[in-house]
Amino acid sequence: MHEETVYDALTAAHGDDARWAFGAGFDDPLAGVDTTVPDRVEPADLGAYCLMLGDDALVLSQRLIEWITRAPELEEEVAFANVALDLLGQARLLLARAGSVGVLGRSRERAGASIPDEDALAYFRDPDEFRCTALVVADGGDFARTLVRLLMASTWRLALFTQLQSSRDPVLAAIAGKGVAELSYHRSHAARWVLRLGDGTAESHRRAQAAVDFLWPLTADLFTPTEVEARLAPAGVAVDPGRLREEVHGVLTDVLTRATLTVPEWPASAPPTGRLGQHDPGRSEELTDLLAGLQGLARRHPGATW
């Protein structure tokens, strides 16, 4: 086959939609999905659970976006943007799901009627209404901390989404099914970098170990179920995060050990304060800053559509 004909096929074999990069589509994210709440489930519980998972994704996406135009190499700009787009896509679906079951709280009043649910929730909730964990909130720090955090967060989330694929809520199951492929890519990208930083130069080893030591205590609340999860897990809708502990510990221990890094003591389980909006003092300040950057423009123009 002629060289350029083959090349054409490479770029022209797709419909117009393919030109819109992942996660940038214009369609209603939940179009065509059955959004009926499963029986024996409180819509408020389901919505709260979606906010927990959605807020983690939104906040971590924002942390990765902070790197754009500042990454160490252009290939990493592209990689960070890919991961951030995936997480942003997950956040949009989960926030839209929370909205579809009526969990909007005060955000709807603040946002006005014309704003989509996902934006009312992302832009018009205050820090104490966000249900993300300390691990994703913490300031990004250097490249090492960013990649170690991505490893930890994506390992936890992949373990969770893998089980969530069999949720009785068809929307959560669909979101998890799509997310598993994305998260396994995020995890392997992060793991490849942690190996290279840990087993690279003396400087990169020092930075990677410092990142591990800083981030490790922030996993303390990841495996403690909230009351919402304690109700939804037996109902077959949510995943009990306590059941993820063994897999997450195993994967992280394995990667860190291969990266010649010291695995710290696992912290004792702590109450899931972030999930309840009761963010620890240091984290609360960081979250407030992050949300000011995220929400400022949208809040300055109430009633505007974009």
Add this chain to the structure above:
Amino acid sequence: MPAPTLTRADAADETALQEHFDATIAAEHRIEPRDWMPEGYRKTLVRQIAQHAHSEIIGMQPEGDWLLAAPSLRRKAILLAKVQDEAGHGLYLYSATETLGADRADLTDKLIEGRQKYSSIFNYPTLTYADVGVIGWLVDGAAICNQVPLCRSSYGPYARAMIRICKEESFHQRQGYELLLTMMRGTGEQQAMVQDAVDRWWWPSLMMFGPPDTESPNSAQSMAWGIKRHSNDELRQRYVDMTVPQAEFLGVTLPDPELELDPETGRYRFGAIDWEEFKRVLAGNGPRNAERIARRRAARDDGAWVLAAATAYAEKHS
């Protein structure tokens, strides 16, 4: 199969090679990386493609400044995908320069040290979110006018990179125009933001086509080589003719009282461009020159330990 070495070509060979090169250009065939080419052709290409690559990479910054604050999640996703594309386009183009014997790290150094240029349009600040839309509509629109003919550049790797880039750019212009349409249907404040952004970006977008033909010394050779396909003024006129009806549809006023349709030619006449401003910005005195370069320098210098770590790991495990 005879395979005489060409590295010590004598004068007679050189003439034959030049004739073969000229015949290839004349026949509208492509020059490929291992073909013989005149040194001037190679240098001109490296300079032009590198400048284009630098523009893509620096061009991430004005819009990237709005990534964290994009006013809806959908707009955030669109803008992130777009800024990512710009990184990708920069990479495709650096890749093309490397087929000509250039080295990306060297080109980056030249950018940071001010020894190579990038499009001066990116030295203007993005003051409101309407700027994101106007960059997509006007700046990317102008870029497309410049770039579509380059898909037929005589140098194969450049032409192929441009084909890919132009396909992806169509999304960039569309998203910008669609944002502006949405804002023009929004609040009075939003409409004012759009008009303000158009007022600030219109003239710089006309300058993107470069100096007038009468003052563009290298153009003739570049056109003879098939590196350039149309003159600066020709492309600028094409852009104006394409854009005026779009502005009318959008409901904004282009800031040029002399802009009017010539009924005889069907083309638009427009006012004189302030070339002193163009030279000032190109010379590095634009509003954001220093900041744009400082960020590239910081990315290179602060990231050096990361690149060193990966290199060290590769050496240990190869």
Add this chain to the structure above:
Amino acid sequence: MTDVTAEGGRNTPSSPPLAGSGRPPGRGRRDWPLYEVFVRGKRGLNHVHVGSLHAPDDEMAVHAARDLYTRRNEGVSIWVVRSTDITASSPDEKDALFAPSGDKVYRHPTFYEIPEDVPHI
């Protein structure tokens, strides 16, 4: 080797030797090696050269290629190879090896025409 779409083998007569074959030492800290990338666009097609990138090693190269050259899902398989590992035919063999080539008109698709009369993008 018939796949001459690769842009590798950079030692053209008019350009200086490149990475791995003569780059001055000392800059290596910042210079990850250059890889050529080949993508199979869909089943039934050959892998086609699409460009290059820099990566510290093979594994990172294949993943960076996935991020960069298939970020719109345009591929089902990727090859990467270090540019310095490609052996290419020399240009003067071309006519003998690949003649007749006069019928190979380069056709560039008019895939993207900007409408000139309506403000439709």
